[in-house]
Amino acid sequence: xxxxxxxxxxxxxxxxxxxxxxxxxxxxxxxxxxxxxxxxxxxxxxxxxxxxxxxxxxxxxxxxxxxxxxxxxxxxxxxxxxxxxxxxxxxxxxxxxxxxxxxxxxxxxxxxxxxxxxxxxxxxxxxxxxxxxxxxxxxxxxxxxxxxxxxxxxxxxxxxxxxxxxxxxxxxxxxxxxxxxxxxxxxxxxxxxxxxxxxxxxxxxxxxxxxxxxxxxxxxxxxxxxxxxxxxxxxxxxxxxxxxxxxxxxxxxxxxxxxxxxxxxxxxxxxxxxxxxxxxxxxxxxxxxxxxxxxxxxxxxxxxxxxxxxxxxxxxxxxxxxxxxxxxxxxxxxxxxxxxxxxxxxxxxxxxxxxxxxxxxxxxxxxxxxxxxxxxxxxxxxxxxxxxxxxxxxxxxxxxxxxxxxxxxxxxxxxxxxxxxxxxxxxxxxxxxxxxxxxxxxxxxx
Numbered sequence: 034x035x036x037x038x039x040x041x042x043x044x045x046x047x048x049x050x051x052x053x054x055x056x057x058x059x060x061x062x063x064x065x066x067x068x069x070x071x072x073x074x075x076x077x078x079x080x081x082x083x084x085x086x087x088x089x090x091x092x093x094x095x096x097x098x099x100x101x102x103x104x105x106x107x108x109x110x111x112x113x114x115x116x117x118x119x120x121x122x123x124x125x126x127x128x129x130x131x132x133x134x135x136x137x138x139x140x141x142x143x144x145x146x147x148x149x150x151x152x153x154x155x156x157x158x159x160x161x162x163x164x165x166x167x168x169x170x171x172x173x174x175x176x177x178x179x180x181x182x183x184x185x186x187x188x189x190x191x192x193x194x195x196x197x198x199x200x201x202x203x204x205x206x207x208x209x210x211x212x213x214x215x216x217x218x219x220x221x222x223x224x225x226x227x228x229x230x231x232x233x234x235x236x237x238x239x240x241x242x243x244x245x246x247x248x249x250x251x252x253x254x255x256x257x258x259x260x261x262x263x264x265x266x267x268x269x270x271x272x273x274x275x276x277x278x279x280x281x282x283x284x285x286x287x288x289x290x291x292x293x294x295x296x297x298x299x300x301x302x303x304x305x306x307x308x309x310x311x312x313x314x315x316x317x318x319x320x321x322x323x324x325x326x327x328x329x330x331x332x333x334x335x336x337x338x339x340x341x342x343x344x345x346x347x348x349x350x351x352x353x354x355x356x357x358x359x360x361x362x363x364x365x366x367x368x369x370x371x372x373x374x375x376x377x378x379x380x381x382x383x384x385x386x387x388x389x390x391x392x393x394x395x396x397x398x399x400x401x402x403x404x405x406x407x408x409x410x411x412x413x414x415x416x417x418x419x420x421x422x423x424x425x426x427x428x429x430x431x432x433x434x435x436x437x438x439x440x441x442x443x444x445x446x447x448x449x450x451x452x453x454x455x456x457x458x459x460x461x462x463x464x465x466x467x468x469x470x471x472x473x474x475x476x477x478x479x
Contacts, residue, residue, distance in 0.1 A: 045290050046184060047191045050209040058189060061296035062303070064168040066161045067318040070282055073166075076159040077273055077280035079149040087143040095136025100127035158316050160273050161300055166282035176283035177240065179218055182211035189288045194245075198252035200259050207243070207260070215285060216242050219262030241278050246271070248291035268292035268299065269309075 042057040100113035112126040126132035166172045168187045173180055180186065188210065197203050207213045222240040225231060242262025247253050254265045266275050268291075276284055301307035306314050328334060352360040361368045 043187060043189055043293070044185050045189050045191055046210065048194050048197070048206050048209065050184060050211070053191060056191075056290070058290065058293055061293070061300070062315060063161050063164050063296050063300040064187070065318075066165040066300075066315050068166045068169070068172075068282060069158070069162045069316075070166075072155065073159045073162050073273065073277050073282050074280035076151055076155055077277060079151045080156070080273060083148045085147045087145065087147055089141040089143045089145075090137060092140075094140070095134065096128060098127050098134070154313075156273065157300075157310060157313055160271055160276060161315060163273055163276035163282050163284070164271070164286075164296070164300075167276065167284050167286045169283070172283035173285050174283075176281055176285075177218075178243070178283070178285040179214045180212075180285060182214065184211065187286065187288060187293075188212075189290055189293045192248070192290050195247050195249055195253045195289055195291075196251045197256045200256055203256040203260060203263075207263075210287070212243050212285070212287065216260060216262055218242075223261065241284070243285045243287050244275055245287045245289075246292045247289045248295060268295050271299075 040060060043060055045053045045056040045058060047053055098115055100115050102111050102113045103109060105111065110126070112132065113128050115123050115125050115127050117123040125134075127135060129135045130138040170180060170186045173186070190206075190210065194206060197206060204213070207216060219240050219242045222238075224238050226236055226238050230236070239261055242260070242264070245253065245257060245263065245265045246268050247265060248268050250265075250267065257263045257265050264275055266272060276286075278284065298308040299310065301310075301314055303315050303317060306312065322328065354360040354364050
């Protein structure tokens, strides 16, 4: 709600733009209603469809010719072709939407759903929002109206304006209340329409001027109807299409005193229902102050707000216990024992199958010696009867395991002991130096 509509009283002006003494009117509650541009636009779109006139193409359009397909085998398309000869038209394609002179695709029908039903409460709430927006000068200026010199907003004039019968007097009235500049804007905006609307009795386009709301028509409508852009409407028949043209709130409205006083019994308030609309109260605003950025930065509100919760709550993963070992162990701790037992049983069966297959082929005679393992199960140890026959024992067989250990040990010893003679270095032995003969010492001279 704007501060400009928070005044308790509104002044009344005469047709000469003079204040009427002791004629102040309390501001109706509808000017404090929540402004909902989304609701106004939605209702306006639906309501504007209710004045459409059905149209369609002729049922026989494109089919008023005798044509038949030539069929296949002539190296031309199978589209129906005009009969006859002696003219360019004969042999041309017909009926199809791709043909010259043919019908359109999916011809329009008059039974289309032209109109839309609009909820009554939505229409009333949208009208209340449009009236409330008309009392905010910023929204009215944003819509394009020129109201800089208007004495007061909302503008309320005396009931003597309802008795104006001449257009000349109406122009003088608009000049005195400083609304004529908005009408001049309409004059400057007049232009030809683009498209085929020029052929259909809607050649000119122009902007919207002020809307005059009256209570009793005593010649007012005829006086103002020839002024471009100016519209009149009764307060008892407020129409959203005129209160918010194009679905945009903020129409420049000039109220008569009796019409302005009738807004309270028409729309009511939040506590008092409307006297003229059954079961209608003004929509309750969700926020008393719509300056959300100021509210979020207010110190009084920040003090009582809790700290932000930065903990991320993630949905638990639903693991399949048949494919996930950890999930299976949570459900059944004994599953690990069963799994290990199944692996051991499978190894026993594979070992027995491998030895049985070798014995069946006749390559070896196998003797089985049963023994008991640490878990209490029976183990079968297999030994080959002939050492000259080499068979591939299972990897888990103890005999094969011991044989592999012996082979690895022998190989490592052989590699350590044996050396390659080609890579041996030949060391040449040098003969020892000859020994020097000792000479006999001469006898010392006496």
